[in-house]
Amino acid sequence: MSTHAQANSSDASIAFAQTASVRASRDYTMPALIVGLVGTAIALLGFFTGMSAGDSRPLFSWLIGLSFWLSIAIGMLFMTLIFYIFHAKWPTVLRRQLEHGIGLFPLLAVLFVPLLIVPFIHDDPGILWKWMNAERYIVGGGSVATDPLFLHKSAYLNIPFFIGRVIFIFAVFAILGYVLRRLSFQMDKTGDMANFHRARIFSAIGIFFCAAAVTMAAIDWFKALEYHWFSTMYGVWFFAASMRAALSVTLILIVVLASRGVLKGLFNQAHRYDLACLMFAFTVFWAYISFSQYFLIYNANIPEVTFWYNIREKNFDGSLNSWWWISLSLIFLHFLVPFLYLLFYKNKVTAKRTLFIAAWILLFHLLDIYFNILPGKLPLENPAELGYVVRQFSITFYDIAALAGIGGLCIWSYLRSMKRVAPLPIRDPNISASLAHHE
């Protein structure tokens, strides 16, 4: 009897999923795929032509584009884990959207491969990550191989270990994403509570691996660009930034789906309020981490670490450079404006106002990614002269191609995942509590 009823409602859920996807106003799967393929093709063209010309800027474009979309997926993975661990009931209504997001890791891992093969096919393996080329000349004299700071870090910064870590990082993300998706989709079909319990246990264990993977990713891919630098809270910065990006994307997705898509009428004021409160909390957390990092380095005042902020303020001759303005806009526009804006209740519950601030945060999150990746010390043409050049802020054609291309592929994969399952985890034990959520 009960199995019969379950089979019936499982059919119903599939039918629901199908009608829901049919009901979605327009199908953007193909346009997303086309934008994705064209964008990545252009960005990769730039990547390889730049590489043969010895120009690293298109490589940075690829890293920026990839990091932006990766950070969103990482934030979504963390949200899923945290919601499971805390047995949070209200976010059940938005969990399916997170589950589509955490299915992106295999795709993102494939898109990381171009960066991984650079050291093997290029004359200068250190074109992007300087430490990969032991003969590379460094600012201040000598080469990487004779650099005491490199020698002390070489147990960590070496190519075999680097590749091992890349595999570990993507394996953790992809496995966590795969298992959590599978358990949740299985729950839809069978309604077996064991799936839910397994997901909770898996999340509690997985979050440790996830934290380790995010820290390694931030250290290896961003911090090691200027490998002289030290900062123990850099991994936490990337976590905070990822959470802000993911919360903004989730809010945009849900508000759009609830106003004209498959979640029509299911996302109420209390859901918006709670999601916006989380956005507020992570705005403060991001500022707290970013400031603490600056504060410790400022107070200790050691040249090995202050240079990282120096090049983000001034050129070698002491004149302010383009990063000075980016730094200030991060403080005032990425922190202060969202902070003051989200203090007000109306701004947290009105759908249009939440959309505005989510888009705002996402835009400045991208700027934060630029700020963390792009600046670097470039040696002068004449090594005998004292000084360096700072790689300045710029938005290039390849940046846009990489962002749009990788984004297109991610959206394509996301939409494909959306078509496969119901728009809500309908058999989840907390779904009715979540739908009835109120302030």
Place this chain on the structure above:
Amino acid sequence: MAKQFGLLARFKDTPDLFHAAEKVRDAGYRKWDTFAPLPIHGLPAAQGLGRSRVPVFTLIGGFCGFWIGLLMVWYMNLYDYPLLVGGMPFFSPIFPFPIAYELTILLAAFGTLIGMFVMNTLPQHYHPLFNSEQFLATSSDQFMIAIESSDPQFNTEATRLFLEEIGGTDIQVIEE
């Protein structure tokens, strides 16, 4: 005879109280309140109350805390007792930031606490409603509405009839 405070009426259960509150609100009364032994979701809206104004106090407290913290360090380090530490400037907005930040939180919390007292008009050592034996039962199992005589619409007879009409029982006159 002592001055009259208002009328107190008893209601059967939560839905009764909720719907009666909506009717009192719609009748245009302003000085009245509901009493229940448990928090009831949505009752403030049924009473026609807006959101709490305590956040305003929190904001003012936080704002004051931030600037007090910053100005305190500015005065101490630049004028009162200038101390050269590690070649840093005597004053910069960077290093007093933790102090400003902590004081923001502290005074925001104080502001919230003060705001709660002010908006609830606490402490209040005497309230006429406590003269009623019947009223004391609201802290265990009774639901009640009291309409005050100081309400411009209040009229002892008309209001008594109104309370009966919306389902109130055991209507009592409460004296100051």
